[in-house]
């Protein structure tokens with residue numbers, strides 16, 4: 001079963017809304033985040049409203065025929081997608097708000113004269129440096145001179161292994177954020193051991209590609225051919241800008257090396273299969289299992305040589321890449337490393353480099369016509385490098401303790417509702433049920449921001465040293481992860497910054513993160529009615545909780561150990577129940593020639609049904625009875641419109657169904673029918689037996 005971003009709440013491109021080196025080397029995500037980036041001219045949706053948005057409703061549409069258009073029809077008619085975006089809706093409103101607020105914090109910090117070494121001074125200096133294009137222009141390639149010289153100094157393959165090791169960073173995350181991309185030869189992730197919940201362990205992932213995925217190198221077809229040709233030209237252009245001779249010839253060799261690396265890579269579908277990834281290798285096994293590379297030098301360079309065991313996520317790629325290190329000439333490796341150094345930091349190099357980077361990654365690869373304003377890129381970069389430091393200031397200003405308390409109560413009530421629903425399941429064996437309940441009881445739910453803040457006091461930020469700041473922030477983060485190898489796993493650790501508009505389920509930690517920036521109107525308004533709150537943020541909370549119990553979540557027990565706790569019979573029943581939901585979504589056709597893929601979106605659709613059901617029960621348990629407001633609030637939490645190209649792309653590749661059909665989840669809940677007097681024969685009507693109740 002294919003799963004794209006199975007654990008997050010929303011689309012992939014909101015995930016990595018960070019155009020920065022800290023965000024995976026930046027092939028797809030950063031520029032495409034522009035699709036949901038703000039524009040000041042956009043009229044605000046009901047951000048100030050304290051309840052449902054009555055003006056958005058189109059009463060001429062029957063709720064039983066089209067619930068999405070009943071709840072959002074008037075808004076759809078009067079709203080135009082801004083020209084610099086491919087979609088617009090409530091998510092954009094929240095994203096814009098968080099970005100604008102962050103901008104104000106950063107500009108204030110940059111203009112102020114905070115104490116040297118303070119958090120405020122650091123984020124101000126980081127932001128100001130990024131904004132100072134003149135200074136960047138003036139310094140030219142000077143910031144990278146030393147690194148490029150050290151690449152020239154690599155004398156043999158052992159030195160090469162050591163150099164590669166020294167350059168590894170904690171820039172991937174296969175389980176929480178499902179971020180598998182790094183342009184460094186390997187990616188490091190530090191987290192609790194899949195097989196031993198009491199210890200942290202390093203995970204090593206495949207890497208080394210400039211394009212987003214192996215498919216870009218190996219798939220045939222005219223579109224991929226065009227991208228490959230454009231990438232080869234891009235590589236040559238970067239080398240040319242850096243003054244290297246024979247750029248075309250060298251670019252061809254670099255591309256060929258990457259193509260050979262890509263051929264060793266696991267596919268995206270293979271990468272999300274934790275069973276295939278759980279390969280603990282001892283230090284002395286690397287040389288035998290992946291000959292050709294001086295692993296002792298590489299692991300020492302990466303300071304991973306004291307970990308008795310490393311989990312190798314992509315063993316075949318490790319074998320393949322090690323063999324390439326041996327067989328490909330050192331000259332080619334040096335050129336390859338130089339290109340990636342230049343390319344990685346292009347956006348904070350002189351304009352010619354930044355423009356070249358956007359021309360390829362933004363325009364050609366992501367179809368974004370226009371580059372984001374400098375301030376937006378600077379906000380994203382500062383978030384990427386110093387995210388939690390910025391987040392600490394963000395919540396101090398924008399997230400009151402009262403909101404945290406109210407949301408914690410809502411979470412507790414939804415967990416209790418979920419627990420009751422588990423009790424009531426007739427098909428699940430007592431053994432599986434007991435494991436599920438144990439997992440639910442120990443679920444750790446983070447609201448707004450982490451309990452403990454990271455200490456950034458040892459991180460040095462120098463005003464004006466833009467590349468150096470980025471490098472130091474990456475290294476600081478890497479050393480923070482190395483330190484965690486010497487500490488016990490922390491289930492309270494956060495993987496999203498408070499100013500991020502998203503939510504995530506963390507399977508190894510058996511925990512959830514709901515950042516402050518998503519706990520905002522219209523999703524969450526402390527002054528809204530309980531019906532409106534439970535229908536919106538309540539269903540979002542329920543959605544994330546239920547991911548702990550789906551086909552993916554069931555691979556991890558209450559302690560985060562990788563072990564399936566479902567009996568085969570229970571799993572068979574779960575799959576049969578899911579089948580009805582697959583068919584339901586297959587029946588949605590946004591375009592005459594394209595229908596939703598019920599299988600691709602299954603995990604998310606299950607989470608939507610289960611989350612809405614638990615939120616509804618929790619709402620009724622408060623004594624409320626305003627079902628209409630509850631359901632309208634849910635329908636409006638999917639208020640959005642998108643351009644046809646994006647909608648088509650999402651249907652083909654994303655694990656989340658279109659927002660319109662997510663709003664129609666309501667048809668699976670019995671309570672929706674009397675609330676809107678839904679009659680048999682209406683388009684969304686389902687006979688009681690056809691309503692899907694997985695949980």
Ligand SMILES: [Zn+2]
Pocket residue numbers: 006007008009010543547603604607
């Ligand atoms: Zn989800």
